[in-house]
Amino acid sequence: MGAMRSFQGFSAPCSHADQNRTQKKKKKKNPPVLDLITFFVQFHMRKVVFTACYVVSYRFNFRGFRWLQAMIFAIEEINNSSTLLPNITLGYRIFDTCNTVSKALEATLSFVAQNKIDSLNLDEFCNCTDHIPSTIAVVGAAGSAVSTAVANLLGLFYIPQISYASSSRLLSNKNQYKSFMRTIPSDEYQATAMADVIDYFQWNWVIAVASDDDYGRPGIEKFEKEMEERDICIHLNELISQYMEDHEIQALADRIENSSAKVIVVFASGPDMEPLIKEMVRRNITDRIWIASEAWASSSLIAKPEYLDVVAGTVGFALKGGHIPEFKDFLQQVQPKKNAHNEFVREFWEETFNCYLKDSRRRHQSDNGSTSFRPWCTGEEDITSVETPYLDYTHLRISYNVYVAVYSIAQALQNILTCKPGHGLFANNSCADIKKMEAWQVKRCTFSTNRDAKPV
């Protein structure tokens, strides 16, 4: 279980990728909050690519940026190691999924197409070289809904995918998600633990709320089953989403307000939960006990001072954390000048100091929009002088699971590298050739020796 902390929040407009379409966008009263940075790592030699996400409205995800830094830190550590993968340099691409299925699939398509160009029926129209670099592993996504969609695609190409935060039980279905693995447990356990908490406190009348997606629905279903077995009653049973209209939020808040159940169990993500909490704050409904699943228990969207009257006292679940030696220094060393090729660092800097760097791509974009003024910054500001969730490394949970995920892939490669002919995992106990290896070979070796991280 995890305590709630208050984090500083920033908001800023950002550019909108031109879709080259004349279709009118349906105007929503509640613009989507697409702020979760999740990412993939593409391992091939020496290439580093960052693909940032441009959406209509978003808020920078400072915690997500820390997870991204954990990924880079792990890769650099491995690349500098003289024992793990010596003489091999891992390359990678990091894509921002914007916490949306469509952005994540777009990114996935852009690299799986290269992996299996021959299966795309393009022979008639394209002349391709034989040496297209292929993706051998993917780390991510964070949210289960995004991970399931991506896993459907990656499974086709036998590309191992290791998530550091997707806990939906659906992802344990090996018939559907053939090459999905993760460094965290399935929600089956969390739902049982939630029911145990309810049982322990002898609460017998609760409200159940869940995200209407592949994370929330199976989570709350399992919780309901557990409650049934314990003969505890669920009064209301509600689904929520960040895309809910105002009147839907109002109706939901009415039902909760009118319910005599004072305990509300919520299996939801931060973005999905935020509109409801906002409405509870507006109505000043402070006499409820919230039971939070891990996704919103430590979300910086919810852990805000202005929401404290409502969410203080929440019983939240959290992932097992771990220590990453020297990570603190690495986080503090972030600087736009040192990481000039990393668009995420520039974005982070501008959001942290509420400024624009010189040659800021976003400044240029915002000139066309109606944004508030921001001063210039030099890129040499002192990062330790500000309070930001990015530098909160008191409890490394997801960051630690990212770190473990990257290491489990490196360990698989190490197994391939050090394989002794006659003792390998392939046909007739042969070994794979690390210079010509394919994703499915890495998949076979992933998690075979790493003790910290077991696939669930």
Added chain:
Amino acid sequence: MGAMRSFQGFSAPCSHADQNRTQKKKKKKNPPVLDLITFFVQFHMRKVVFTACYVVSYRFNFRGFRWLQAMIFAIEEINNSSTLLPNITLGYRIFDTCNTVSKALEATLSFVAQNKIDSLNLDEFCNCTDHIPSTIAVVGAAGSAVSTAVANLLGLFYIPQISYASSSRLLSNKNQYKSFMRTIPSDEYQATAMADVIDYFQWNWVIAVASDDDYGRPGIEKFEKEMEERDICIHLNELISQYMEDHEIQALADRIENSSAKVIVVFASGPDMEPLIKEMVRRNITDRIWIASEAWASSSLIAKPEYLDVVAGTVGFALKGGHIPEFKDFLQQVQPKKNAHNEFVREFWEETFNCYLKDSRRRHQSDNGSTSFRPWCTGEEDITSVETPYLDYTHLRISYNVYVAVYSIAQALQNILTCKPGHGLFANNSCADIKKMEAWQVKRCTFSTNRDAKPV
């Protein structure tokens, strides 16, 4: 509601596409039943392609083949029409999804890659012509689980997708499934109707069972909500799948057998339902009343004489049917010689007459396996002399919805063709050019005038 009919069942081994992998297949006690033929239509000029499905173990889907014929019938009717799309010939591709997400996504990738070659990051490695034909619409899939996965991909490319049988409420979420439409209603209505039936008969103690997928889970959830509102109790709440192990089926059957609830509501597909029904038949549990969702209510996997003792008396739901003039003659005219390019027809013929046609690709494949002997057939056998679900056109339900789906696309194209400048649906009321039109333009026009079929 629909009555159950008994259909003849066939089974045959079939070839296995070589995956060029050394990975061992996990041997399953219950091999998957992948028998549902669903399909996509790709509209471009004059090209007709059939991609059959090769899986380890399957049974030919005779009803599915009728749906496929309904699609071809509609297209031929439109191509011969002098009023609808005159001087335009629709081309198409039909893929067999094998009722599996992975096969369906593989097929989808093979045509969406052509639509958006520029988004695949292949410039560095490939030289492509500018004139790659693009897919402008897709009809399918049948099952909701397959449709949601496909819809995720098609949405990225704004390719309109019209399903004729996917009823999951999840597909109504326009935020996620941007270009999905269907010719049948959402399960929201079906779940309510199921609860109404329970209410009407004053049953107050029921078992709820659902497919563990995007069809079953949301369906049974809605049903449970409806039951809650009516204060009717659900005793057991179970998820099923065609991939369940024997011991899981046994445990489930034990729970059902030991339950005092005599009414069992099942929101599931035929393949998912079959193992449970088989076990109920083996145990001779004949004192239950089944309430069947539309997917298994008329499935030929369940409507078998040997299951009648268990499933007779089932209250099943069925889609609204319709009449397709001259379709009966079209169905009877099927013949391998007349449809030599259509691999599905050859497969259908061999399964119907339990024989091999000369030059049979499957005969060649089965020579390597351990299959029973089959005589040769000439391709001139009399199709009307056998009893087959294919020729059961007493109630055209899904076939009719396929027919309507194809017509709704033709109608969209007709709108584009007959558009008057200044009265169009595009920027400044302009029209699209049918010779250069793109999928998103067809999407905009789909369902705009068709009265029979409204998107749900």
